[in-house]
Amino acid sequence: MTQHDRVPLTLIGGLSPTANTRLTDTLRAGDPGTAVVHHDLRHIGSGVVRRRLQLGHRDQLTALELAHGCVSCTLREDLLPLLRRLGRMPEVRRILVRLDPAMEPEPVSWALHHVLVGDRPVLADLRIEAVYSALDHASWFEAATGEDTLAECGLQASAEDERTLAQVALAQVEFADVLVLDGVATDGWSAARTAAVLDRVAPTAPRVELAGADGSTLRAAVPAEARRGELTDQHGALLRGQPPLHTDCGICLFTFTARRPFHPQRLHAAIDVLLDGVVRTRGRAWVASQPDVAFWIESAGGGLGIGHAGGWLAAAEGPEWLEVSPERRTLAALRWDPAFGDRAQELVIVAHQAIPEEIEAALHGALLTDEELAAGEQAWLRYPDPFGSWHEEPCADNELAPGRHDAGAQTGKDDTL
Structure with missing residues (x-):
């Protein structure tokens, strides 16, 4: 099957359920061959997910009881198999997946690329046509720069979900091919600040006003060079497109680079500086006490996450040059020490x-001082490390990885598919 023959799939995300629904309805309008899938996660803490499937004149609601109530299980146990079945139905010409407000599109795209349904991933039969993010003019800026958590707003995807609205809001727009703005900004200053943030975190994504737009307009807005679900290379370029480097409405973008490692304790003490008054931080860090592993740091609003991005190419157990992307090889060659x-x-x-x-x-x-740097790696390894050993919960909701857990039992009557 060629890429052209595969059924096109569109992901629609965003914090505002109203904006999401309006965008989905606009993309679906007038096409009975468009299937719409939406999983409502508001009761996932009780192990229940409500799935809505629209196709032609059918509008079907199904209550799913999951053995483990989390986003990963919802994807693996229901969404992915359902998409596989829809893609094989002759009457289905396009599929729209309206994501729950708590869902980030990149982990969903990862699952579409990598999680096997039967003997192959879903994208063996489908292709990602576009990723949209719907933004509410009146509320997005405050969400993206505030410290409210999903739990405080009744949007958390599980009892363990500690993400902030800002983390989700920014992840949704950064991965989008098109940003669709709905409603009216509270005032001109709010609209200008929103535009200034979007110019810097999503410079390659066109912005379209939903009012007056139709499905053709929205589909035509997808750039030819859109990523269409392409996954982030954590060792690739950190800037996409050409974001403005000047300050606008108090919003500014700048980079921090250095060719020596962080002292683990001093980094731990300093890292709060990335939370207060910072819209977004993304990038790689080199920590002296773990010299073979690249750290990945992301912050948004009042939330911050630190994880491993795999080994450096220079590490003894790091990846081979031919195992990584050409972009990573080029960047590494340019800065090789x-x-x-x-x-x-x-x-x-x-x-x-x-x-x-x-x-x-x-x-x-x-950063290490000159004296600390001269002491060498054996001395660095003895530094107390507040980051400690790395541990993953068996079912982290904002991140998917192969083999995280086995799919459990699921019930839910489905008479159509």
Whole structure:
């Protein structure tokens, strides 16, 4: 089956259920061959997910009882098999997946690419045509720069979900091919600040006003070079497109780079500087006490996450050159250090109320001193490490990985498919 022959699949995300619904209805209008799938996660803490399937004149609601109430189980046990079945139905010409407000599109795309349904992933039969993010003009900026958690807003995807609205809001727009704005901004200043943030975190995504737009307009807005579900290479370029580097409405973008490692304790003490007045931080970090592993740091609003992004190419157990993307090989070759290889600090920071010079000073203060650097790796390994050993919960809701857990039992009557 060629890429052209596969049924097109569109992912629709966003924090606002109203904007999501309006966008989905606009994309579906007038096409009885478009199937719409939506999983409502509001009762997932009780192990129940409500799935709505629309196709032609059918509008079917199904209550699903999951053995383990989480987003990963919802994807593996129901959404992915359902998409596989829909893709084989002759009357289905297009599929729209309206994501729950708590869902980020990139983990869903990862599952579409990698999780097997039967003997192959869903994208063996389907293709991602576009990823849209619907934004409410009146509320998006406050969500993206605030400290409210999903739990505080009644949107958490599980009892263990500690993400902030800002983390989800920014992840949704950064992965989108098109941003669709709905409603009216509270005032001109709010609209200008929203535009300034979007210019810097999603510079390649066109913005379309939903009012007056139809399905053809929205589909035509997808750029030819859109990523269409392409997964993020955590060792690739951190800036997509050409975001503006000047300050606008108090919003500014700047980078922090260094060719020496962080001291683990000083980094741990300094890292709060990425939370106060910072809209977004993304990038790689090199920590002296774990010299073979690249750290991935993301912050948004009042939430911050730190994880592993795999080994450096220079590490003894790191990936081979031919195993990584051409982009990563090129970037590594350009910055290769005779002693430390591709190890480096690279963070992109979008600030709102913070002072860039203060952030840079705090991060520079967390780097090894000349004396510490000269002591060498054996001394670094003895540093107390507050980041500790890495542990993954068996069912993390905001991240999917192969083999995280086995699919459990599921019940839910479905008379159509």
